[in-house]
Amino acid sequence: MTVHAFTDPVFDAQKVFRAAMNVLSRPGTLVPLEADVRPPAPLSLEIAALALAFADHETPIWLDAALTSVSYVGEYLKFHTGAPITPHPVEAAFALVSEPALCPSLTSFTAGTADYPDRSTTIFVQTDTLRSSRSFTLRGPGISGTAALRADPLPPAFPREWAANRALFPRGVDMLFAADGWIAGLPRSTELSEA
């Protein structure tokens, strides 16, 4: 199997960006991610597409243990985006997580500063499904009334971790979840509670 990045870099990146923009501006909403990429396993198509659309030499990428264990993944990302791979989550502009259950605490990433809350990590998380029966209720900007997040599995102690992240606002990390060609967004402005 040969791996490849976007076959149409300009329009694939634009489509992936619009999908990411839509899910972050409407937390919980599922949006399909269309892009012609073939990344090396275990990097998933969706996470690869997001990294290719947003990362470049200005944005260090952190990879979780499963992605680090296969050297092709880091090489693929470095070759196609020019982004440095960092072993330190706190230095990462983007964090790529393929095994959410083993994701380090959200506080290991950078939440930005009070002056520059935008200098924070955006975490792309590969999940098994975005349509799990286990649902969290979302409230906040971008949501009319309430919305639901049904991503599964989630990082450990997620509701508590997210509440701590929300409490940092306007500092904090933002997350995008992906599964089966779909993505959902969770910006730091969203309040999450168990349904």
Next chain:
Amino acid sequence: MNETATASGYNFAYLDEQTKRMIRRAILKAIAIPGYQVPFASREMPMPYGWGTGGVQVTAAVLGPDDTLKVIDQGSDDTTNAVSIRKFFERTAGVKTTTKTTDASVIQTRHRVPEEKLRADQILVYQVPIPEPLRFLEPRETETRQLHALAEYGLMHVKLYEDIARHGRIATTYAYPVEVAGRYVMDPSPVPKFDNPKIGDCAALQLYGAGREKRIYAVPPHTKVKSLDFEDHPFRVQTFREPCALCAAEDVYLDEVVLDDRGGRMFVCSDTDYCEQRRTDGHRGKMLGKVPLGGEAA
């Protein structure tokens, strides 16, 4: 799409891909932190600062080949700024353009929010001259940044209070400061305060681009946006004594048009598309000529 008119030698929508990526990252942060001004590496555009370089860069980063673009300048589709930006994207991106608010997927605007209620599948891109609402109260960027970090907006309330002390009311009529999602105070760009209520709980995503000042900020859909005021001096929008002279619309923002040097004047819709649509639908203001639009004339 007019393929033949598309200029060759440029990337789609003029900007190079690295620039678009940088702007797109800023847009994601802006959405995640509603009302916070994200610094970005604004590029030189083939038009002067003040002509919408911030809005143009945001539009260029957002635009795809399937989008339909509308550009308005003070509510009008046919003024120089609107026409030239529309042509710019026709030539560099080959996208469809329209003057109809309902047909557009991306609307770039200078100083107005369309009268037509926006939908969830639309994006409103504002051109912003001075993004910092506190700039005329505190000229130092280092200080205003700290004031935002501490959510210390007393200065702004003092300014509004001084308005009341001097004029008996809050005299700010455009670029009226708003508090977004209960946190950041934001300059909604120089839209008339009449438009402020449309910014809150809007179904469409709203993006703000300031090219010279190198800032991007955003209001996500359905976000609480509160115009600053006092309990005893609540926020009020402008009202007009008479309806639009051409389409008889009420509850819209009107422009004053001077007709002669003897005090003659008329008030017409500032949103030209809205006004034309109403006239096509048969609404007639008192100064509308006898030949109606829409080819009904015999």
